[in-house]
Amino acid sequence: MAGIIDWIDERTGIRALLGHALDEPVPGGARVRYVFGSVLTFLFVQQVVLGVLLASYYSPSATDAWASTAYIQDRVAGGWFLRGLHHHGSSAMVVVTVLHLVQVVLAGAYRKPREFNWWTGLLMGGLVLAFALTGYLLPWDQKGYWATQVATGIMGTVPLGEPMQHAIQGGDQYGNLTITRFYALHVFVLPITLALLLGVHLYLFRRHGVTPPASLSDEQLAKKSQPFWPNQLFIDVAAMAVTGAILVWLTYRTHGAELFAPADPASNFVARPEWYFLFLFQLLKYFEGPLSIIATVLIPGAVATFLFALPFVDRAQTRAVKKRGPVLGGVGLIMVGVVVLTALAIVEDANNEEYQEGLVAAEHDAERTRELALVGVPPAGGIAVWQNDPQYAAMALFKEQCGTCHQIDGRGGEEAPRLSHFNDRAWLRGAVREPQSAAYFGGTKLHRDMEPYSVEDLPDDKLDAVVEYLIMLREQGSESPDSSGYDSALAKRGEALWADELDCSGCHSIEKGADGDGAPVFWGRGTRAWIARVIRDSSQIDLYGKEAEMPKFAGKLSDEQIEALADYVYTRGWPAE
């Protein structure tokens, strides 16, 4: 082994290089407070490795992004874990960046001669946020899509922002070019820029060394000095290990990163940015109309300017904390502002019922779409995954086969009864009161046969009882009767009315297996099985008999298709009652 290293060293000088990199005295000794830069470097390297791994399955296009992310998350072995580490890794970078900044401010390390360390550090901090913003959109799910819309929308409202917004999103709308641009920024431009800045930052750090506690004299510092390798590096690596352990724990606990339903421009998703942008999100709420520029540009710009100017703002004679009250106060005020705004945003959302309901709906959609994606997403893209839903196929089938005559949800023809809510009480009441309306049998031959029942002949309370009776007959005739679906006392009253008072029984039978002679038998009317029978052949004697005008679909559609249609019509048969 040593022989091989000798051989390599002779040709490359690797020992000298390593020695130069590691044999650095740390004046005043190794300390925990110096770890943040190393931890950030570790996190950056880990993010790069994880990013490359994700890129080996991810496809940056508006049609493929969500589907490929769902593939990583739910199909590829370990995909959820690596994606989760990458996701939480970005949070970790933000947290450690802030800790690093606080440590540097406390130590006064931004002061002469380390101004350029400070400035390159601030730029890298900005890049970390840019990474977060661009990465958020890449899954092309509801959350990323809508949250990023807000961010680019803000860009569009500032002076000269519109051309910038359009340049970044590749046009005036979101689409393929938005995602390719964000991808190029996220995986090429930002990492390369960050790596270059990191090189400069590290070079300057080595040039000036750590910023030891101001309380120690030069003599004490020299006396307590320890080598970087292994003393400081051990502490650094231990801190990295703690960070790594927290990340793994978080990733397991959350089963990786969230993935919401595919981006749907037609939906009203409750958009929220990632937690570390919540303070900006909250700030926006306080400035309306033309004043919003205060929240989007002026305040953030003032904070950034203050931080960049910190080496000049600080006129104190020494680095001692006591001498730098105003500067520390200023930075502290910014921190407090951020924390307070973030807390306000979280509390507001926790108490916002609409938001909480929206979140539940969003999570439901997420679960459903990811389940549907398991069999493959149609090439039309993310939202096309809904086409895998059997309900969707039934909807399409309904539109094609039934919609020319029947209406559902306000769409379709008027030749035959409307089928929205056709199983509920209001529909049944209407069918008795005005069977000749286009909503019921007005478009068919049947309306000639059935006379409307007026309020005089059948008061509302009696009608309600009869309707309840019909619902009881449906329930009793279904595969799994559910007596909680109707009011049995009321239904009994209806039964008595039916038997003794009303003329309905002149045409309609109610018994199971009765021969209806062309007027529908009410036993089990409206169940799935009944609807399927109507679809197969509505001219059966216990359905609409020879008056039936509806085409027979038995033989035309497969049994599965008929079942699916029946199921669709059945589920649409319910009211918002």
Next chain:
Amino acid sequence: MSDQHDRSGPPSNAAADDSRRTFLKVGVGALGAGLAAVVVAPALRYALWPLAEGVEVTSGGEEFVVVGDRGQFGKQPIKVDIYADRIDAWNRVENVKIGSAWVVEVDGELHAFSTVCPHLGCAVDWSADIGKFKCPCHRSAFAVDGTPEEGPAPRSLDALDIEPREDGLIAIRYERFKQGVEDKVKV
């Protein structure tokens, strides 16, 4: 870990100091290796997942697909495209081209040959003037019955299964085979 009191003082402590340093060095190596393993171990499984048992990244070609009427095929090879539903990683695509085949009648019997050259996978063409299948890449040539005649191809053109249907239609099962080897092995 922060070392507030001085340990590197008297020479009698030098041995203790050495062992402490060794501990730190080993610690750096162990923790570093552990950190790397957190990503590397799942990364290997993740990257090699398409090779794992039971994983099917792409599908299509399991079923027989109708390519035409028996009557349209004769002694001149005809190229037919095969359409099938296909899963391609996250996509499910209906009725897309998954490949093509040459269909020809030799001695009264119908044959279907995959257009994929068994050498290295270029698409073979029918050269009507010399009456041979020719690969445009490495000069392999095959007789009308698929037998290799020239060039580096290690075996005959790959015959595909044919299924005649009752109504006179011809169906083919489009499969892919390992390239560059003498035996016809399904991939």
